[in-house]
């Protein structure tokens with residue numbers, strides 16, 4: 001697998017959460033802690049700061065965020081978007 005495209009992120013999160021995640025990214029609220037070809041960990045600061053991580057393997061996508069939303073939330077959208085740009089533009093960090 002590879003980083004989820006915008007189309008997949010929108011499908012996972014729904015349009016409202018997708019748009020809010022994109023806004024978070026534009027506002028510079030996302031900090032990547034780790035990113036490689038199989039996933040990432042990040043911190044997103046909104047009303048509070050949340051830790052999140054996304055990973056995938058042959059089985060599919062595993063996503064977790066500390067926030068109370070029990071779904072693919074805007075934080076995961078923002079993190080996945082930034083991690084994908086980082087990986088695709090600059091290669092693997094570290």
Ligand SMILES: [Zn+2]
Pocket residue numbers: 050052065066067068069073074075076
């Ligand atoms: Zn969240």
